[in-house]
Structures are given as C-alpha cells and as structure tokens.
Amino acid sequence: MYNIGVDLGGTNIAVGLVDKEYNIIVKRSLPTRAERPAEAIVDDIAALCREVCSEGGCALSDIATVGVATPGTANGRTGVVEYANNLPFRDFPLARLLSEKLDKATVKIENDANAAALGEAVAGAAKGTDISVMITLGTGVGGGIIIDGKVYSGFNSAGGELGHMVIEHGGVPCSCGRRGCWEAYSSATALIRMTKEKLEECEKNGVETAMSKAERISGRTACDAMRAGDKAAKEVYDTYIAYLATGLANIINIFQPQVISLGGGISNEGQSLIDDLLPLIAKEQYGGGDKPNSTKIRIAQLKNDAGIIGAAAL
Amino acid sequence: MYNIGVDLGGTNIAVGLVDKEYNIIVKRSLPTRAERPAEAIVDDIAALCREVCSEGGCALSDIATVGVATPGTANGRTGVVEYANNLPFRDFPLARLLSEKLDKATVKIENDANAAALGEAVAGAAKGTDISVMITLGTGVGGGIIIDGKVYSGFNSAGGELGHMVIEHGGVPCSCGRRGCWEAYSSATALIRMTKEKLEECEKNGVETAMSKAERISGRTACDAMRAGDKAAKEVYDTYIAYLATGLANIINIFQPQVISLGGGISNEGQSLIDDLLPLIAKEQYGGGDKPNSTKIRIAQLKNDAGIIGAAAL
Numbered sequence: 001m002y003n004i005g006v007d008l009g010g011t012n013i014a015v016g017l018v019d020k021e022y023n024i025i026v027k028r029s030l031p032t033r034a035e036r037p038a039e040a041i042v043d044d045i046a047a048l049c050r051e052v053c054s055e056g057g058c059a060l061s062d063i064a065t066v067g068v069a070t071p072g073t074a075n076g077r078t079g080v081v082e083y084a085n086n087l088p089f090r091d092f093p094l095a096r097l098l099s100e101k102l103d104k105a106t107v108k109i110e111n112d113a114n115a116a117a118l119g120e121a122v123a124g125a126a127k128g129t130d131i132s133v134m135i136t137l138g139t140g141v142g143g144g145i146i147i148d149g150k151v152y153s154g155f156n157s158a159g160g161e162l163g164h165m166v167i168e169h170g171g172v173p174c175s176c177g178r179r180g181c182w183e184a185y186s187s188a189t190a191l192i193r194m195t196k197e198k199l200e201e202c203e204k205n206g207v208e209t210a211m212s213k214a215e216r217i218s219g220r221t222a223c224d225a226m227r228a229g230d231k232a233a234k235e236v237y238d239t240y241i242a243y244l245a246t247g248l249a250n251i252i253n254i255f256q257p258q259v260i261s262l263g264g265g266i267s268n269e270g271q272s273l274i275d276d277l278l279p280l281i282a283k284e285q286y287g288g289g290d291k292p293n294s295t296k297i298r299i300a301q302l303k304n305d306a307g308i309i310g311a312a313a314l
Numbered sequence: 315m316y317n318i319g320v321d322l323g324g325t326n327i328a329v330g331l332v333d334k335e336y337n338i339i340v341k342r343s344l345p346t347r348a349e350r351p352a353e354a355i356v357d358d359i360a361a362l363c364r365e366v367c368s369e370g371g372c373a374l375s376d377i378a379t380v381g382v383a384t385p386g387t388a389n390g391r392t393g394v395v396e397y398a399n400n401l402p403f404r405d406f407p408l409a410r411l412l413s414e415k416l417d418k419a420t421v422k423i424e425n426d427a428n429a430a431a432l433g434e435a436v437a438g439a440a441k442g443t444d445i446s447v448m449i450t451l452g453t454g455v456g457g458g459i460i461i462d463g464k465v466y467s468g469f470n471s472a473g474g475e476l477g478h479m480v481i482e483h484g485g486v487p488c489s490c491g492r493r494g495c496w497e498a499y500s501s502a503t504a505l506i507r508m509t510k511e512k513l514e515e516c517e518k519n520g521v522e523t524a525m526s527k528a529e530r531i532s533g534r535t536a537c538d539a540m541r542a543g544d545k546a547a548k549e550v551y552d553t554y555i556a557y558l559a560t561g562l563a564n565i566i567n568i569f570q571p572q573v574i575s576l577g578g579g580i581s582n583e584g585q586s587l588i589d590d591l592l593p594l595i596a597k598e599q600y601g602g603g604d605k606p607n608s609t610k611i612r613i614a615q616l617k618n619d620a621g622i623i624g625a626a627a628l
Contacts, residue, residue, distance in 0.1 A: 131469045143568075147461065154570020155445045156607040161567040161600045166560050168483045169499075178563070178598050185483075246480050249492070253475040254457075254568065256468025284492050286475045293470040 002058055004049050005312030006068040007112065007304075010034050010086035013041070015048035016305070017056040018312035022123035024305060026055040038088045039097065046101035066107045067311035068094060069115030075157040076314075079109055082157075108314040112307055114151040114160055116263065116300075117144020119310030124301040125261035133257045134300060135162065135248070138264035140175070141183040145255065151314075163187070167246050182250075185243035188219035188265045191236075195222045198236045207232060219265050227272075237276075245277050249284035252295045263300035270299055316372055318363050319626030320382040321426065321618075324348050324400035327355070329362035330619070331370040332626035336437035338619060340369040352402045353411065360415035380421045381625035382408060383429030389471040390628075393423055396471075422628040426621055428465040428474055430577065430614075431458020433624030438615040439575035447571045448614060449476065449562070452578035454489070455497040459569065465628075477501070481560050496564075499557035502533035502579045505550075509536045512550045521546060533579050541586075551590075559591050563598035566609045577614035584613055 002025070007014040013032050016024040028048050032041060045068070053060055068074075072084025079095025081087075095107040110118070117126075117134035126132035130149060136142035143162025145152040153159045163183035164176050171180025172190075184190055195217050202209045209232035210225040211217075222240070225233030248260060267273065274297050281297065302309055316339070321328040328343040342362050346355060359382070367374055382388075386398025393409025395401075409421040424432070431440075431448035440446035444463060450456035457476025459466040467473045477497035478490050485494025486504075498504055509531050516523045523546035524539040525531075536554070539547030562574060581587065588611050595611065616623055 129469075147466070152461070155443075155572045156570050158600065159568060159570035164567045164600045165479070165564045166481055166598075169481050169485075169557060169560050171483075176600055180560075243483060246483050246494075250479045253478045254473060256470050256473035258469045284480075286472065286478045286490055 001064050002056065002062055003064050003312035004052060004066040005308035005310070006045055006049070006066065007115075007307030007311060008032065008041075008045065008068055008070045008087070009112070009307075010071060013045055013048060014304075014308055015045065015052055016308040016312065017052040017058070018309060022119075022309050022313065024308060026052045027308065028052050028055070032087070034087050036088070038092050041087070042094065042097050042101060045098060049102055049105075060103050060105055063105055065312070065314060066098065066102060066105050067115070067314035068098065068107065068109045069112040069307040069311040070094065070109055071112050073158050074109045074111045076108065076110055076151070076153070077157070079107065081109065110151055110311065110314055111144075111153065111157075111160070113142035114144040114153055115310035115314070116142075116302075116306035117146050117261075117310065118151055118313050119302050119306035119308070120261045120263070120300050121146040121149065122313045123309050124306065125298040126259040129258035131255065131257045132259045132261065133162070133251055133255055134261045134263060134306075135251075136264040137186060137188060137244075137262060137266035139187060139189055141187050141247075142264070162247070162251060165247065165250060167243065167250065182243070182247040186240070186247055190243075191219045191222060191240050191266065192217055194236050194240060198222075198232050202232050209233060211236075220268075223269055241273075241276050242280060245280035245284060248277065248297065249281050252281065253286045257295055259296045259298055261298050261300040263303075263306065267299050274299065315378050316370065316376055317378050317626040318366060318380040319622035319624070320359055320363070320380065321429075321621030321625060322346065322355075322359065322382055322384045322401070323426070323621075324385060327359055327362060328618075328622055329359065329366055330622035330626065331366040331372070332623060336433075336623050336627065338622060340366045341622065342366050342369070346401070348401050350402070352406050355401070356408065356411050356415060359412060363416055363419075374417050374419055377419055379626070379628060380412065380416060380419050381429070381628035382412065382421065382423045383426040383621040383625040384408065384423055385426050387472050388423045388425045390422060390424055390465070390467070391471070393421065395423065424465055424625065424628055425458075425467065425471070425474070427456035428458040428467055429624035429628065430456075430616075430620035431460050431575075431624065432465055432627050433616050433620035433622070434575045434577070434614050435460040435463065436627045437623050438620065439612040440573040443572035445569065445571045446573045446575065447476070447565055447569055448575045448577060448620075449565075450578040451500060451502060451558075451576060451580035453501060453503055455501045455561075456578070476561070476565060479561065479564060481557065481564065496557070496561040500554070500561055504557075505533045505536060505554050505580065506531055508550050508554055512536075512546055516546050523547060525550075534582075537583055555590050556594060559594035559598060562591065562611065563595050566595065567600045571609055573610045573612055575612050575614040577617075577620065581613050588613065
C-alpha cells in the first residue's frame with residue numbers, strides 16, 4: 001500500500017508516490033500556472049497522480065490516501081479550500097473534485113505549512129515526537145503545529161498562524177493588516193528590510209560596511225558579511241536573531257513542544273543559527289531553558305519534500 | 315457516582331463533592347497555611363475530602379476521581395507537583411500521598427489555571443465546545459488551553475503560559491524575567507501601574523482627573539472614572555484594552571478556539587469590557603473576525619467554583 005502526497009504551490013505542483021516508511025518512490029512535477037481556472041489545475045494534479053502510480057508500478061486502487069498540501073485556508077473536515085491568495089480557490093471543493101477524477105480515491109487536504117510540519121514530525125527533524133512545531137522562515141513566517149501526531153488548526157481550520165502573533169505592539173505594519181507581527185521581524189523579507197535600513201544608515205553616516213558590496217540584497221547579505229567580521233552586519237543579524245528568539249520563546253511558553261524545527265530560506269544558515277538562538281531562548285523561556293525536558297530547536301530536514309511527505313501522511 | 319474537586323490555593327483549600335452534571339453538592343474549606351510542611355497540607359485536603367463525602371451521604375468508594383487544582387507546574391502523568399512558588403512543593407508526589415490517605419482513591423492533579431479552563435469548558439462559558447481558552451486577568455495573566463475536551467500543557471506539563479507571551483519586544487519587565495510579556499500589560503497589576511503612571515503625569519501637568527479621588531488605586535479605579543466621563547481615565551483604559559486585544563487576537567490567530575473566556579478580577583467589568591474589546595479584536599485577527607465561525611469572547615461563569623469543578627472533571 002502506498003500514499004500519494006501532492007505539494008501544490010503558487011509556482012509548481014509536485015506529486016510523490018510515498019511508501020509506508022515515508023520514502024518518496026517516484027516524484028513528478030508541473031508548473032501550476034495559477035492564472036488558469038481551478039479545475040484545470042485539478043486536472044493536472046490528477047494526471048500527475050496517475051503518472052507516479054504508473055511509474056511506481058502500482059494502480060490507483062493500491063493508494064490508501066491522496067493528501068494535498070495547498071496554500072491558504074484548507075478545511076480538512078469538508079475538503080474545501082476556503083481561500084488562497086495565490087491560487088484561484090474560493091470555497092473550492094478540492095478534495096471532492098480530485099477524488100472524482102481519481103476513481104473515487106480518498107483525498108485529504110491540508111494547509112501547506114501544516115502539512116510540512118506533519119512531514120517533519122513523521123520523517124524529519126521531529127521524528128518520534130508527539131508534539132512539535134515547525135516554523136518556516138521565508139517570504140513570510142509560516143507555522144505548523146502537531147499535537148498527538150495530528151495537525152492542530154483550531155475549530156475552523158484557520159489556526160496555527162504563528163507568524164501573525166504580534167511581538168511588538170504597534171510595531172512595523174504586516175501584510176495581514178496588523179502591526180508588529182512576528183512575520184514582520186523574522187521573515188527573510190524582514191531581514192532584507194533591516195539590511196537595507198542599515199545600509200542607508202551607514203551611507204548617511206559615512207560608515208563602511210561589507211554589505212554595500214552585495215550585488216543584490218538578500219536574506220544572506222547580512223549573515224555573510226557578519227561572518228566575515230563586518231560590524232554593521234552583526235548589528236543587523238543580532239537584531240534579527242533577538243526578534244526570532246522572542247517569537248520562539250513565546251511558542252515554547254505556549255506549547256512546550258518536544259521539538260521546534262526551522263525551515264525556509266533563513267534555515268540554510270544551519271546549526272550556527274541555532275547556536276546563536278539558544279542562549280537567548282534559554283534566558284527567555286518560562287522557568288528557564290536548561291532542563292533535560294526543554295524544547296529542542298532543530299533545522300528542518302526534509303527541505304522541498306516536506307510538503308509531499310506531510311501530505312502523504314494526512 | 316461522584317467526583318471530588320480540590321482547589322488548592324496559597325490562601326485557602328476548597329473542596330467540593332461534585333455530581334456528574336458538575337453541580338457542587340457540598341463544599342468545605344480551610345486556610346492553607348502555606349508555611350506548614352507539605353504533608354500537613356495534604357492531611358487537611360484528605361480530611362476535607364472525607365468531610366464532603368460524609369456530608370453528601372456517600373462513601374469514599376463512591377468517588378470516581380479526586381482531582382486537585384494546584385498552583386505551579388503539576389505533572390498530570392506522574393502526579394508530581396514539580397514546583398510552586400507559593401506552596402512548599404518541590405518535586406512533591408501530591409497524587410500518590412493524597413491517594414494513600416484516601417484508601418487508594420484515584421487522584422489526578424492539574425495546574426490551577428488549566429483546571430479552571432477545564433471547568434469553564436465542561437460547565438461554564440465554553441460549555442459544549444471542544445476547543446477553548448480561558449484567560450485569568452488577575453494579579454498575573456493566567457492561561458488554560460482545552461483541546462478536544464482535555465487540558466493541553468505540552469509534553470512536559472509546563473505549557474499554556476499565555477501570560478508569558480511577549481507582545482512588546484524589549485518592553486516592561488515581567489516577574490518571569492522576560493520583558494514585554496502580555497502579563498506585564500494586561501494583568502490587574504499592570505492596569506494599576508498604568509493608572510498610577512497617569513496620575514503622576516496628571517499631577518505633574520496640573521491636569522484634573524477623577525482618578526485622584528480614589529482612596530486606593532485598584533484595577534477598578536480607571537474603569538470607574540472612565541465610565542464617569544473622566545478623560546485621563548479613558549486614556550488609561552484605552553491603552554489597557556489595546557494591549558489586552560493584542561494578546562487575545564494572538565491567541566485567536568494561534569488557536570482559533572470556539573470560545574475564549576475571561577476570568578479574574580478585571581472580568582468583573584463584564585459585558586462592557588467585551589463590547590470594548592470586540593472591534594479591536596475583529597480588526598486584528600487573521601482573515602477578519604466578522605465571520606460566523608469566528609472565536610466568541612465571553613466572561614467566565616463559574617467564578618470561584620471553576621477550580622473545584624475543573625478539578626472534578628480531570
């Protein structure tokens with residue numbers, strides 16, 4: 001018996017045939033072309049599902065579940081994507097339609113950040129735990145909460161928006177309409193903003209910084225310059241890390257998960273990022289963070305496969 | 315069959331005989347006298363348990379469970395109170411000791427804020443829900459999270475510290491050692507601090523305010539003066555409400571519970587407090603707050619009985 005995991009994104013549709021040990025046996029992908037009608041996208045998902053089955057030498061009837069990780073608010077109970085801002089889905093019955101196109105296969109859906117968290121919980125950085133949280137530090141800050149091995153998303157499937165927890169009351173405007181969200185301080189986008197602000201400040205004050213040599217300001221600019229010994233870059237990095245630690249300590253105080261795994265572009269900084277975070281988090285968490293039963297912070301392991309594996313585990 | 319609920323506090327021990335519909339049949343209490351050895355406190359708890367049984371006309375063998383709501387970190391799995399700052403409990407095997415003194419009755423323990431949340435979930439403001447959060451706005455800000463009808467407290471029983479979620483990075487020092495915790499802005503203690511600061515400011519600037527007529531500054535001083543039309547008091551109240559709304563919107567974005575119930579001294583402001591909070595929360599929550607499946611904010615109903623009823627429901 002296999003499962004199929006579908007990672008539906010604004011750019012690509014990736015589909016994997018996944019075995020019971022969460023190995024991806026076959027993987028295929030197509031561009032999403034999100035400007036198309038929703039049903040055309042579902043047609044391509046169905047075609048990819050049939051293709052991975054055929055390549056993997058199995059029939060659709062050998063598939064226990066087809067899981068779909070989708071952007072937006074995905075209601076796991078009804079199978080309806082209520083809203084997605086980068087796909088043409090508005091109260092769209094994705095699970096039912098895909099099931100119809102796949103000979104009535106069992107189809108389950110989940111928000112993509114939640115599915116990635118489930119992937120890390122079953123086969124990645126949080127493998128073997130009951131309670132874990134995954135944070136994706138990318139364009140935004142995504143969150144996925146796993147409790148007792150299942151995705152937690154509240155009574156209406158809209159929970160787990162950890163990036164939209166305000167950590168600076170009245171602070172920087174966030175894309176969601178609030179001010180001071182964690183996302184506005186700890187996303188790659190926020191790091192780029194902080195880097196640009198520091199560059200302007202350096203320029204204004206005639207201070208030299210290695211960051212000004214970057215061809216294009218990215219989330220890595222400040223990190224790289226800091227590691228090369230640049231003082232202004234270290235200030236940017238320290239500010240960024242302090243906000244990141246504040247949000248992570250909040251999550252620990254609230255959830256006390258066994259593991260928090262960090263994914264997304266910023267997590268490519270690897271273990272040194274965690275080493276820099278740990279002393280701040282230890283100091284900030286309720287009751288101290290140096291006990292054997294404290295939350296572990298780890299870099300996520302599954303990278304681009306987290307969505308497929310998590311979807312297959314739904 | 316009955317349960318017994320024990321609400322153990324720093325000042326009083328209250329014990330109730332509770333029926334299956336969560337009615338308190340008999341209630342008895344004694345002063346805690348927290349300076350005594352831990353075992354003497356357990357002796358009194360046991361005596362009160364026997365007393366409510368006898369008064370209620372039942373035997374200890376008619377009791378399904380004795381639940382104890384205790385301050386501090388209570389490990390529900392081991393029955394050990396790991397730490398309490400206002401009781402002589404350090405890794406104290408409360409459940410085992412109490413069971414021994416009660417003819418081997420089944421004893422379960424839980425943190426008091428969590429037990430109160432469970433009380434509200436089974437018999438109070440969140441009755442009939444699967445997912446709810448209770449916030450106690452008192453000396454501190456306590457939190458209790460109920461998921462699928464059970465207390466959620468993380469893998470190590472230390473979770474649910476919602477008051478120690480930073481909402482103002484680098485802000486006001488909190489008793490826990492962090493800066494900018496929700497508790498430091500939304501507890502009654504915080505409201506009193508804000509009131510005193512505004513009084514000083516008024517005095518310094520020669521501004522008249524009704525708040526200066528209060529004999530003693532309490533959490534009610536600003537609320538009462540504001541309702542009497544005092545401008546300075548309204549500024550204090552508006553600031554307080556804004557921080558409170560920020561924390562509540564965070565909880566909604568994270569948990570999407572069916573109900574958040576508000577307890578503690580500040581909740582005596584009643585429905586007008588909620589009416590003032592709702593527009594702020596609606597604006598701040600992810601995806602908007604005016605949908606039929608949005609979280610309801612309610613005043614907690616069980617008041618001082620929440621701990622007994624929640625403990626009895628463990």
